[in-house]
Amino acid sequence: MIKLKSKQNILIKYFREGLSQRAIAREVGMDRKTVKRYIEEYESKLQEIENFNGEIDKGELIQNLVDSPKYDTSNRVKRKLTDEIEEKIKNFLEENRIKRQGGLHKQTKKIIDIHEALEAEGYNISYSTVRNAVHGLARKEKEAFIRGTYQPGCICEFDWGEVKVTISGKQRKLQMAVFTSAYGNYRLAFLFTKQKTECFQEAHALFFERVGGVFQTMVYDNMKVAVKQFVGTEKEPTEGLLKLSSYYLFQFRFCNAAKGNEKGHVEKSVEIVRRKAFAFRDTFETLEEANHYLLEVCHKLNQRTIKKDTNQTAEQLLQEENGHLLPSRPPFDAARVVHPRVDKYSTVTIDQSHYSVPDHLVGEVLKVKIYSNRILCFYQEENVAEHHRLTGSHEWSLQLEHYVKTLKKKPGALADSAALQQASKKIKNIYKAYYTSSPKDFVELMQLVKEGTSLSVIEQSIEELRKINPEHVTTDKIKILCKKNRDAPLSLPILSSQESKAIEHHAQENLKEYDTLFQTGSIGTKEGIA
Template sequence: MIKLIQKQNILIMYYREGKSQREIARLLGVDRKTVRRYINKYEEKRKELEQSSGLVDPRELIQEIVENPKYSVGNRPKRKVTEDIQSLIKKHLDENEQKRRNGQHKQVKKIIDIYESLVEDNIDISYSSVKRIVRSLEQKAKEAFIKESYIPGDVCEFDWGEVKLTIGGKLQILQMAAFTSAYGNYRYAYLFTKQKTECFQEAHARFFQEVGGVYQTLVYDNMKVAVKRFVGTEKEPTEGLLQLSIYYGFRYRFCNVRRGNEKGHVERSVDVIRRKAFAFRDTFESLDEANRYLLKICNKLNAKPQDTRDGQSALACLEQERANLLTLPPMFDSARVVNARVDKYATIVVDQNHYSVPDHLVGELVMVKIYSSRICCFYKDAKIAEHARLTGCHEWRLELSHYLETLKKKPGALAGSMALQQADQKIKQIFETYYTKKEKEFIELMQYIKDGTSLSDVEKSITELCKIHPSHVTTDKIKALCAKRRENISEIAIISQVAQDITDQAIQHLKMYDKLFNTQNLAPKEAIA
């Protein structure tokens, strides 16, 4: 096959060096007919160019003169790929399309499956031929994309990303909420245990606090926490998203289905943040520590100069955007509110996990505010319980003080209770060391602590009693020592106040004498308050 450089050599040797066609063919190792064809073709096009006189576009003639040599392969019939075979392949492709419309995307035939089916039917054809036919039949016009220009403070994109980290010695799958501004590429991310509405709302509240304002428009894909359902081609937002939009005043926009490029900033940011942060470190003592580390990485990325923005960092771009951001209201109370009935174990169930409330509320309906990391329970507008939120399923979080009324009636149930097992380690140690087989006294001590005495005061009293003998550790003696300590503290406070009053009065008298006798300059400065 002759190349463009060989065509150039043929024309230079013939017109510039005066060599014959036979000699050129011998020197270049090509057929003499080929040499003659290219010389004739060149002369023909040059002549047309000179005589065109505006009747023919000269650019087309110039292109034909300088373009690569072309070869016609003719219309040779395909020896194996007949129309019948193409029809069979098209039938398989039509079945695939029908399955896609039915939502059976994972059950469509691949090219290798179609090839094997044809071979089973004793059709003599190669895999490469089947692949070529499939591609020609499925050939579609490539999608074009529109480059957008963004206004400062207008658009910000949100997405979730999955991260696997070891937290407190346990490997966990966490959800990373990520925001990226379209104008300046400012990035912010925060880790949650789940993709719940309360986590979605808290992520927005934290992000807006971080940037000091609210972007005009937030862009989402078709995530469940943002899209409640599809109504024809329209998408109905969730109540959680509507609450955020109403409170902060931003507009929202959804991407088309399977069109991540429509929020390409955050799609890439999820990958960048996850890699920059957790490719180097993936073990933390707590989720709070992981989030502090993640914020540090985001700040580092935002301070980095960006080639696509004339060397400006994302942080510098954010400063330009702040003037166009919406005013930031007080931080949104990002809680999911539910009403729950207290069961016979004095617990309410939230997301398949049990949390204790005071035992006198069995059978009552309580309001529960569910945050990303804690839950708060209310009864008749009074807060009755607060727990760290459980992340698993069918787990229990019980507080011993919630069961004191029941334990007073059933003290024998204390030792084997889950509430005692989940109690503070110091409480458990006090019970196991001094109150074995004295459950009623221990329950009385727990009531004393619940009524307002601090655990540290109880521990001090136990230490003093142990100096005499461990057998002296009783609830009555602990109460007596705690009361005596409070009385002593009150007496000391009274004495200290009286002494301070006397000192203040004496200083005032000295100032009066100095003023009367004009002796201010004689006294040392530090002696006069």
């Protein structure tokens, strides 16, 4: 095919310089018939332009006149790519489509695999021909997108997005649950540690509670918390999604595989919310602080104008949608329930991490409710333990009071126990200050905690005794003061004469404080102390 410059050269030499077609062919090194054809085509199109009568586009005629020469390939016969081979290629592409729908996108045939398969069947065809055929078929099958119109309160889309932030000095990878209404583009997002069923359910409960109602239809992609499995081309919903739908009465539908455009609102929202929030700040003390910040960012985004013609914001459009939402309900109990057996360490294993329970339950089967941020353990419908949920794997959450029974038998094991190491700083300080040489008494103090006495009450009692005399900080006296605070007035404890002398030795102010502490005024005379 000659280039446009060659065509221009031919036309100039013929029409401007007056050279013959034969002379031009010799000069440009081209066949005379080719030179003749381009000259005749030019004259013919020029005549059409001059005789233009409006029946066709004059601009199109001019473009044809000056365009590069093109070969007419409309009647060219395919040499290698026969109809039979093209049909074979179509079958391979259809096989790939079915595999992708079944979640087997990593097991589809590439172009080179299709070429090898055709050669194995005895077809003599080049790789480039197969490649061009595949690309040609793909162009034929490109889909058109239909712009949707949405009714208020009808459609809400959901998706997950990954966020990397620093919590308490440690970088964490969090999962951001994002909701976007299709009608008003109202956005709301929440951070979770995992993409688990309980997090998925809690996100919906939080969203519906905040917007004050339930959207009629929720849209999801093929996420594991929503799609249990593929049955042919159909998708079977998970039990967690069915429970949500049954409680809130919303309908749901799934996007086709790899069709993010079918929930384009939330696909864009994940990127926008993540960038507007965490491109500006990514360091927090707690997950709660990060979530509070994220909600503030969403609130600012929802103050922006969405509909230019009416100057309405996303928040105003949500108010318009409220009248079309399904009725609001009390928040869904977003808990995953399992029934583990208590192991020899008096722990239950949840998602590869261990949580302690009272040691008398070793070997028993418990009911455990797993929430996004806490673990509740039940034995015969009684709540026997509660933990903050661990975010990693192979971690241990041990509460010292759960091991009181065992430590009573083995008090020497207390100092080096993992339970003591994981105890709160306040408990460890009490142990180091008063009980390092009497672990058995410390175990008795933990029994008091186990029976329901708050640590703050115990700390208050210790402080009152310490002000009088540090030697008075014993478990027995702590118990007395705690009981006094619960059941005042309290019958006065009998003190030894040696302790009485020690009290009298203190200043008058301390004596008055001690008398008040033990309610000696209720007896009437100081002689009431033996």
